[in-house]
Amino acid sequence: MTNSDSMKLIIIVVIDTESDSLIKALLNEGFRVTRIASTGGFLRRGSSTLLMGVEAGKVERAMQMVREHCAPSIDPSLKKVTIFVLKVDKFEQL
DSSP: OBOGGGEEEEEEEEEHHHHHHHHHHHHHTTOOOEEEEEESTTSSSEEEEEEEEEEGGGHHHHHHHHHHHSOOOSSTTOOSEEEEEEEOSOBOOO
């Protein structure tokens, strides 16, 4: 078990049309990303849910990359991305 005080879980729900370029950019920056296909809920259309375990000091960089690679919607009522950053109580790799 590692010290989880410095770890965060980032959950990114992104529309499918934006997910590939975002994942490639995150991987090129050295982030590890797990993609889960999802539908409905927050964005009400086909989407991907990305899970990322990130050191606390790298959260802002990850958020900046999401902003850079997901262009704002032309329609302000439509959102392309929803992001959650959660504290990690326990982190273990086997």
